[in-house]
Amino acid sequence: MSNPTDADVIVIGAGPSGSYAAKLLHDQGVKVKLVEAKDRVGGRTWSSKTEALGGPIDFGGQWIGETHVLLPELGAELGLETVSSVKPGNDLFVFNGDVVVGDEDQAPSSASWTDELARSFELLDEEGARLGWAEPWASPHVGDLDTLTVAQWLDQNVQSPEVRMIHEVMVNILNGASTTEVSMAYWAYFVHQGEGIESLIGTRSGAQVAWFIGGMGQVTELIADKLGDDVHLNWPVTRIEQDQTGVTVFSGERKLAARFAILATPPSAGSRVIFEPPLPAKRAQLQA
Known part of the structure; x- marks a missing residue:
């Protein structure tokens, strides 16, 4: 006989991915519990409730x-x-207090660094294309790129200080890190997954063309409303135990049991969870 369970599936992490996974299961009649360490759902999406400035503000x-x-x-x-x-x-480009004006969504044609910027974008996209979508680790180019930081790659391929500054800003905005901290293999693959650097940074086309009226945070909030009491906030997972009967998820002394669990947390949060039995070494390394 199987042990009694609280759900068929426990989803850990109520960001967009975890919330959507829980919704899909719920809509198919699967009994699901969604647990979240914070006091709100949304993860990296977060819309304020204030109307002081005319409407909610997205902070994520x-x-x-x-x-x-x-x-x-x-x-x-x-x-x-x-x-x-x-x-x-x-478009305005500001370098050390100097302002250069470009036509809408274009680098300024008169600037001395415009051609090099275009060429550096082409080189970056080519690096990503060499790695491919499906198995970048299998590319013969990945080893060489992974020995370089983005800063070192820029040393080899960019001369203009203005072009270098643009690349440094892009890496910082999209990764929350400096060019000295990011592997060139990771950055090239990141850009390729985002359908090219101009798509990633474009504000009139590409990855930034629309908003939800009222904020992106509504997506997970509305899913949470749909799940009702099956959403557990302030529930940081500390331990996950698995055996032949299923999985038990612990938050300190609290616990929930299910047939399966989905881990939908950032790697840094997953690395703080104790797994019994331990995760395979390669899987653990992904979130170290």
């Missing part, structure tokens, strides 16, 4: 890209509407 992930398909469909299902985030006007 917020944009819908022009190639996104599932997110707008999910928003429509939840009753959300979108609005264009595209704003007309010139």
